[in-house]
Amino acid sequence: MKRWLKKRKWLVLSLAAMTIIGAQTAAAAEGGMEAVGTKFGIWSGGKEVKTDKAPVLIDGSTYVPLRALGEALGKQVEWNEWTQSIRLKEMPKVAAVHEWKNPGTLVGSLKEGGLSGLVHLPGDPADVFYTLADRGPNGEFGKDKLRTFPNEAYVPRIYKIKAAGGTIEVLETIKLHLPAGKTDKFSKTAELTGLPNLEASDEVPYDGSGTKKLAYDPDGLDLEGIAYNPTDDTFWLSDEYRPSVLQVKRDGMVVGRYVPQGAKEQLVAAGAQTEIYDILPAVYAKRIPNRGFEGVTISPDGKYLYASIQSPMAVPDKKTGEASRNLRILKMDLAAKKVVGEYLYIAENADSFTNVKQKDVVISDLSALSTDVLLVDERDKNSGKEAQIKRIYRADFSAATNLLGTEHSDNLEKLTLAQIKEKGIVPAGKELIVDVAKLGYPHEKLEGLAVVDKHTIAVVNDNDFGVDGYDDQGQLKVNGNPTQMYLIQVGEELK
Template structure:
């Protein structure tokens, strides 16, 4: 089989620059010049340590020299390989390892065979033991009913909550459960108490909520939250949470009392009219209201000194429309000054190119969590929608914003940010966030679709948790909810050789 390829691009993406036959200098010169060459796939066997080796791409012969996929050689050497598209560079690092795995073995039942779960974020407080973390559950068990995919809430009484957990000896122990609540004297419109729900906020802007049978509409809750991320502010001993609905950022006390909800400009009137009881601050850029439903704020992080908060949108905005957002690779990371609680920066994060992977759609390449490593330096979780052996993007990146262009409030010659390709960003002088691969978790046997929470334990260890969606596995042909009792909630500890900070 013969293929004509641009040599420079092909070498960068698939091959080692070391030829296994004669003429390696010629191959390198051809790559530098970009001259088209004829590449012939071979059926050569690859062996290492007396065992056959499977390559992600077959070896090829160019000008009499045999080239072997770099990724295959790197993995044989115990390395992970990263192709940096923006810098046009390849990095090799020592391959991370899984140091420990801890299971939540005894989650409480919520009703109908559904058990607690849904971990969607993770943070470790500075003075806590290395095995103690805070996490949170999202809006609660939910599913999609029928051909119209109606959004159901089988446990409509579920209260979004924080958990203080200990992960040791292979098990996750819940030390404390902290339900979210309005301040004393406030009454949630849906629950009739200070406790909030996980139901959508307003008609016309959110999904329509149904009960677990998919036949009865539920009321909206203007104070309801779909929580996805958690960060800790050492300056005032509060948590900050990210929410997908508006989207919004929520400041809460350690006891779960909501102090304030920060929303996009222009979103306040509808919530007030619907009876919201939370303190609302419409200070975020109005563009965030164009989030694709169920794709709002996902990750949130605070710099170690407590000065700045960073929030990431899960997917590109529907800006100017959903079609543009689903095709875009340009996600936004927002920066707030926590003294003024005002946005001071916004940066472009370029997601991986789905066309470089099998069975991955661009709309399903998302950011799931953030963690602060330093001022303008973050640990970012980027993932696809696949699980197990089909997963290809379950990656932790060290992301540096220090040299990235601050695009807050900027226009781009009549085009929205989400409509710009990486090449067009470069043409306009926009420098995106710098990405450096820390751990390719899909290569470590990670079994879950949702790598949802990340928290550095120290300079060389990272804890990650999955969202098991409470075991909800859709509806059967009989219209009844299916619950997968085997769907685990797990915390993995990943060890990396190069320090995170």
């Protein structure tokens, strides 16, 4: 058996080298060599290997597609565009799938769900996690796609959960609230809501029928990520609205909200009761609506927080942002409460895939492995067999260019890959850890991401509370999409 494994590894590596050499040989066809397509089949383990391109003969040697054959032999194959290199690793595998089988009822037929972030605390059992839900059930009504909130009194919340035996059990529900003596403008209580903040820059909120406008809530939150700081036992959450990051105590009390420069004055004028600090770069206020901060994580030593914008921003305009691959990730010194870094993360090129738009290639979550190395959850909008980008990358920031306060920060979205190289900007290094779509992941939203141990990753999906639009009679539709956690084992140690 060991001899076969060694032989298989040698075969895959030889094929990688052969494919690279083959590309060079094919390029020399003009000098007299000729590439001829073949029709013979390739078999592995008694099954025929399906390839997107047929093998070819060049100067008497046969060249086969590396990715298809490598995967058939149990290898994960990665092409790195920036470094122009190929990596082969042992194929990760799904160790377990756990499902939230009995979510609580919110209103009507709507159930709890919408899990958008995930974190595993040091010292907790391997099957215990903290997660959070976003702004609550919401939909798009009518031809104008009015943003509706069928459960307008929904309170953003953190869940402590146990994932074991195929089920997700809620151990504790922690609802977010203001400090004692403070009253939320919309709820008229200390509890916060998931409603938009400002009329000038947010979506217009409507009730579940799509016929009545709701009031804005300057303290409202659309939560997407959760991190834990071991130095002071607090959670840090990411919010899409402003965008912002928030420090929250274990009981759900919001200690402070950190927003882009210039946003504090607007929120206070609108009646915000949260303690607000406007220390983030002003350019972040130019996020595309509903595309603010998505992922957030804290280094294991508690020194640094990283927050990722979901998709490129409207800099200088929305059209440029939607066509860009350039995503921003901020770094904050938690002791000083000061932003100390801004880095470029280059998303996958939508043109390399089928039925994928560049604006839909986004970051969904982060999970820190060390001070300078993070896991990054990158995904598209497709699901099931149509899904192509559901990937966890290892991103190394140790050699990345710090763009904070530089001229590049003002026009980052419009730069091409060639221009980035020309200007000497070094993005975060990317290395594929697991292609989750290859493991049969069925959901559109690969959302929450956490490291369980050196060989295990956990991910959860946001099922959007089961909201599936409106029917022809204007009634809200609810589907049966479940909330699930996938535990994935990887061959190489996470570090």
